[in-house]
Amino acid sequence: MGSPPPGATRDPGLQPERTRLAWRRTTLTYTVVAVLAGRQVIRGDVTVAGVVAAALSVLVWLAFLWVAHGRMVALDTAEPRALPVGAGVAAVVCVVCLAAFGVGVL
Incomplete structure (x- = not known):
């Protein structure tokens, strides 16, 4: 496939909606893991x-919610912009930290 002709508008179709739903599923999964860590502590x-690992996982969960919410809002526009590198790195760091803190809770 070639590149679109100059001046052509991009039709993203349902791709932004699928991406937004993926971010929501990931956020829901992250929330369940944080709640289970809290339950283990209680x-x-x-x-x-x-206990320290569970508390840190809650802080990392809040950071991930902030990144995910920003991305979901960006996907609501007619022409969503690409995910900034900093936001992508922050999301990856949050997920890796969650895994590490999960090991600490166990």
């Missing part, structure tokens, strides 16, 4: 390091 089956 039940008392965790050490002090686990």
Whole structure:
């Protein structure tokens, strides 16, 4: 396929909606993991390091919500802009931190 002719408008179709739904699913999954970490702490089956890891996972969850919300808002426009590099790096760091803190809670 060649590139579109100059001056042609881009028709994104349903791709932005699918991407927005993927961000929502990821956010929901992240929320469930954070709630389960909190539940583990409340039940008392965790050490002090686990409590710290659960608290840090909540902070990282809030950071991920901020990044995801910004991306979902950006996808609501007629011509969504590309994901900024900083936001992509922040999302990846949040997910990696969640995995590390999950190990700390266990």
